[in-house]
Amino acid sequence: MRNLKTIALLLLPLFGCFAQLEDQTVTVSHNLCGGATNCMPAALPLGLIQVSGSNTFTVNFGDQPLLKPSSDLGPATLNTSLILGGAGVQLQNPASGDFTQVQTISLLIAPTSGVDCSSAGSNCTLVADYDKTRDGTANQSIVLKGHSVDLIQYISTTTHSVQLQLQATGTGPNNAWNADVSMDMALKARANFP
Secondary structure (H helix, E strand, O other): OHHHHHHHHHHHHHHOEEEEEEEEEEEEEEEOOOOOOOOEOOOOEHHHHHHHOOOEEEEEOOOOHHHOOEEEEOOEEEEEEEEEEEEEEEEOOHHHOOOOOEEEEEEEEEOOOOOOOOOOOOOOEEEEEEEHHHHOOOOOEEEEEEOOOEHHHHOOOOOOEEEEEEEEEEEOOOOOEOEEEEEEEEEEEEEEEO
16 A cells, blocks of 8 residues: 555656636626616617717726736746626616617627727627527527637736627617626636646
């Protein structure tokens, strides 16, 4: 038995050592109006909301070493991914109406805050989308299909944030409205020791 322990200890460096952290349930939410008020006009074509700028928002992840693609922590190298699995838009007040007239919604990462993702050559990245034809009619909430994009590569190393935009077609709810946008992500961080 003692020889097996010795052999195992001798072979351990060949396999390498690592520590890994995984969380499949990381969720970030953003309120379109910034609170409880209904700032979105009633029955407005959703393309006009894009012109007003209400479709653009910043998600700040904070200055954390986990949220960099790769970083050195002493003798270890930490590699991280933050994969977007899906997103959702939830109507905040049911009295506002519903999303049955929404045709499409795309959630995109904008390279900077001033970029309009609807213009050609914007270099925006599609991270999740909804299509009424593909996904069925929405009601009080809309589920956006994720495209397994790794958000880590888009988080600014100086501001620790990412710029997001919603692009949509169709018509909004019949009354003034507000909604919460949420993103469901899976975090995986692995520290490799030499």
